[in-house]
Amino acid sequence: MISRNFSAAISGGKREPISNTGLLLSITICTFIGMYVLAMLIWGGGFLNPQQFLDIFNNNAFLIVISCGLTVVMIAGGIDISVGGITALVTMACVVYLDDHGGSVIGSMGLALGIGAAFGLVQGILISYLDIQPFIVTLAGMFFAKGMTTIVSVAPRTAVHEAFVAFKQFRIVIPGIGSFGKSGNFIPAKIEIGVIAAIAVVLAVTAILKWTRFGRNLYAVGGNKQSALMLGINVKRTKFYSHLLSGFLAGIGGYVYLLHTGAGNASNATAAEMQAIASAIIGGTLLTGGVGNAIGTLFGVLSLKNINNIVIASGLREPYWQSITTGLILCFFILLQSVVLALRGKGSFNQQLPEWLKFRDKEDSKDLTS
Amino acid sequence: MDNGLKKFSRSQLVVPLFSLFLLIVFNLIRDVGFFSVIVTTNNEGNTVLSGNLISILNGASELAIIAIGMTLVTASSGGQDISVGAAAAIAGSVFVRVLRENQITMPIILAAFLAGCVVAIIFGSFNGTLVAAFKIQPMIATLILFTAGRPIAYWINGGATPTVSSSLLNYIGSFIPGIPIPTPIIIVIIFGVLVSLVLRFTNLRLYTQAVGINERSARLTGINAAGIKLLSFMILGVCVAISGSIGVSRIGLINHETLLLDIEMDAILAVAIGGNSLGGGKFSLTGSVIGAYIIQALTITLYAMKVSSTAVxxxxxxxxxxxVIISSPIVKEYALRLRGRLLGKPKEVTENQ
Structure with missing residues (x-):
């Protein structure tokens, strides 16, 4: 399975069946679109409002960013659970820097990126060069970040720095779409700056994964470390860079979070690491490594958050329903992936399907029929 | 060098024991009376032991029990169960629910505990089935229950944080009259002895290690690999139910949000600090239990040093x-090489490796 996956990833040729990454990605995208269309048909109302769709982005831009970092690490076969902690630390450090130390907006951005990169650097060294289990290192990283957040300031802080507040409240109006308010006035749809950053991160990570040597190395290392080593790939350096990138993205994620809420709080982004892992899994990334995609992760976040909207729309307003349905959706995707990959691995899945559903390109099936 | 000592110096318990020793020495230097145990009388008129040492041993009880189960799961499946905190909240909720619907007597407490056990085993089997039959990574499989577990616990008691008060429950959570040692410590000892007896007199240890080291070859030699994995998750379920019941008995109420919060992280840490590989295979329960006490000792030490609870x-x-840096193989190897160079005995170094 690994070799097939790897060869499919390298060649991308037309005669190859769709790669595992592609298959899981298409399942995720189809599920999200299906879910959203269904919600629009059943509940209409809010789901037809473009602003509500964009609000999924507005509210979860930081989650998209940190999930992308996790995707990179998970493709290389690792795990990073420090991202939520780093997010909280970045928000708090930036607020304190802006308000108490007379910092500038640019400086706070630099601080956020610096904190993230520093965490990534240390964790990367410990994991790849000292060969310590990533779970333990990043768990300690999470503890450290959360502890440091309260050392920086125990009380929650809200940023009052003028330039920053102006920057935070800046909205980008999307021309042409919007909704009509109660008095019939047109309210254009708006997105926050963080969303632009999140989309940029998704595109950048996709490009890195697809077109750079580092990106291809990640899949090779995650697919089979031993063969990657035999191919002459520097496994340790690849793992190191994956954690560095994840830490860096967590820094960006923290700043995006701050742009959304404008407050530093030790309880910011609680359990975000688990949501990020869940999003990556729903997006088709395997924790075993070697399979995954940043676009999938984006749709993973959207699916995860859309569930919450649907649960609320269907009248289950108790907060615990959201967690239970999230668990169920996660269960569904995990089982689906497991079954699909197991059947594909045996090679029997493809044969059982009717001709028109086979995972082959059109030209390929023409060859078969002729 | 004595042969026994040499054998010990290679054992995985060296680093955890050494860390514990350092912690103790540090505390003794800081405050000579840190570990003094005082005999006092508590509110109910019992003669009880108190002091930092007792509070370390007492406070780590839940963690030590869960660490035992987590070690087995880690050894057999090569992954960790991150849903133990949530599962403990569920088991605790069931425990409280049964207690609240009946007059609290000793048999009812036992029945409530068994009910919690059964529920925890069912949830453990759910995780175990995902891992063993569907071949899903344990961390991912248990992420489901991690997300949904505490809300389920909330739901069991109808969305409230009910209290149960009974002197009988205090016997479990704090002291039995006439015995000066806190009951949770006694429970840990009984449970630890029980598990080590099971491991000694059955093939469980051998089979678990075989499955963890190489699942395929274990299966080919006739071991039911999936069954062993499932069994380890069910044992963890029992551990979780015991811990959940202790946790509830301590404070006499169930708060689904805070009961044994973050214990999954601490339990995994305890396993790792105990020198066990998180990738499965050979394991040492003693190491994990020592790891649990290290974590608790560290926490109590930091509290004693007036570090705020959030900054701990x-x-x-x-x-x-x-x-973990000290116990990482690469650092160990480097230290051995350094020692060899300093002492001029390169031959022994190669032997050690």
Missing amino acids: KAYKAIVIIAI
Whole structure:
């Protein structure tokens, strides 16, 4: 399975069946679109409002960013659970820097990126060069970040720095779409700056994964470390860079979070690491490594958050329903992936399907029929 | 060098024991009376032991029990169960629910505990089935229950945080009259002895290690690999139910949000600090239990040093990183090579490796 996956990833040729990454990605995208269309048909109302769709982005831009970092690490076969902690630390450090130390907006951005990169650097060294289990290192990283957040300031802080507040409240109006308010006035749809950053991160990570040597190395290392080593790939350096990138993205994620809420709080982004892992899994990334995609992760976040909207729309307003349905959706995707990959691995899945559903390109099936 | 000592110096318990020793020495230097145990009388008129040592041993009870189960799961499946905190909240909720619907007597407490056990085993089997039959990574499989577990616990008691008060429950959570040692410590000892007896007189240890080291070859030699994995998750379920019941008995109420919060992280740490590989295979329960006490000792030490409870995590992280760096194979190898160079005995170094 690994070799097939790897060869499919390298060649991308037309005669190859769709790669595992592609298959899981298409399942995720189809599920999200299906879910959203269904919600629009059943509940209409809010789901037809473009602003509500964009609000999924507005509210979860930081989650998209940190999930992308996790995707990179998970493709290389690792795990990073420090991202939520780093997010909280970045928000708090930036607020304190802006308000108490007379910092500038640019400086706070630099601080956020610096904190993230520093965490990534240390964790990367410990994991790849000292060969310590990533779970333990990043768990300690999470503890450290959360502890440091309260050392920086125990009380929650809200940023009052003028330039920053102006920057935070800046909205980008999307021309042409919007909704009509109660008095019939047109309210254009708006997105926050963080969303632009999140989309940029998704595109950048996709490009890195697809077109750079580092990106291809990640899949090779995650697919089979031993063969990657035999191919002459520097496994340790690849793992190191994956954690560095994840830490860096967590820094960006923290700043995006701050742009959304404008407050530093030790309880910011609680359990975000688990949501990020869940999003990556729903997006088709395997924790075993070697399979995954940043676009999938984006749709993973959207699916995860859309569930919450649907649960609320269907009248289950108790907060615990959201967690239970999230668990169920996660269960569904995990089982689906497991079954699909197991059947594909045996090679029997493809044969059982009717001709028109086979995972082959059109030209390929023409060859078969002729 | 004595042969026994040499054997010990290669054992995986060296680093955890050494860390524990350092912690104790540090505390003794800081405050000579840190570990003094005082005999006092508590509110109910019992003669009880108190002091930092007792509070370390007492406070780590839940963690030690869960660490035992987590070690087995880690050894057999090569992954960790991150849903133990949530599962403990569920088991605790069931425990409280049964207690609240009946007059509290000793048999009812036992029945409530058994009910909690059964529910925890069912949830353990759910995780175990995902891992063993569907071949899903344990961390991912248990992420489901991690997300949904505490809300389920909330739901069991109808969305409230009910209290149960009974002197009988205090016997479990604090002291039995006439016995000066806190009951949770006694429960840990009984449970630990029980598990080690099971491991000694059955093939469980051998089979678990075989499955963890190489699942395929274990299966080919006739071991039911999936069954062993499932069994380890069910044992963890029992551990979780015991811990959940202790946790509830301590404070006499169930708060689904805070009961044994973050214990999954601490339990995994305990397993790692105990020198066990998180990738499965050979394991040492003693190591994990020592790991649990190290974590608790560290926490109590930091509290004694007037570190605020929220900032404790940062210091904990530094100590943990130090411990795992010392025990990482690469650093060990480097230290051995350094020692060989200093002592001029390169031959022994190759032997050690």
